[in-house]
Amino acid sequence: MKINPTSLGLAAALAAAILWSVYSVCVFSLLVAAINLSGDMAYTNFGGFEWTQFFNRFLVNLAALSFCAGLTGWLAAGFYNRLNENSDTKLP
DSSP, X not given: OOOOHHHHHHHHHHHHHHHHHHHHHHHHHTHHHHHXXXXXXXXXXXXXXXXXXXXXXXXXXHHHHHHHHXXXXXXXXXXXXXXXXXXXXXXX
16 A cells, blocks of 8 residues: 555644644643743742743744654655565555
């Protein structure tokens, strides 16, 4: 059985984008709690700190993570197809 590398790469990129978006919404919604918890764990007060450029970093990280996940899926499907065509016993 052959796997379409482009489809697998796109599916991996889309899944990574969805997971990163959900994670980012959770972090953004709990931002004050996360800063306070970090300060409590370090026995200091991080109350004066603010996270800036959230949306810019979100977009850059979203693009980078999606690209890496898509490339990984594409490479994995390509390797699978290459190994499967050269072996005597076909992989499932």
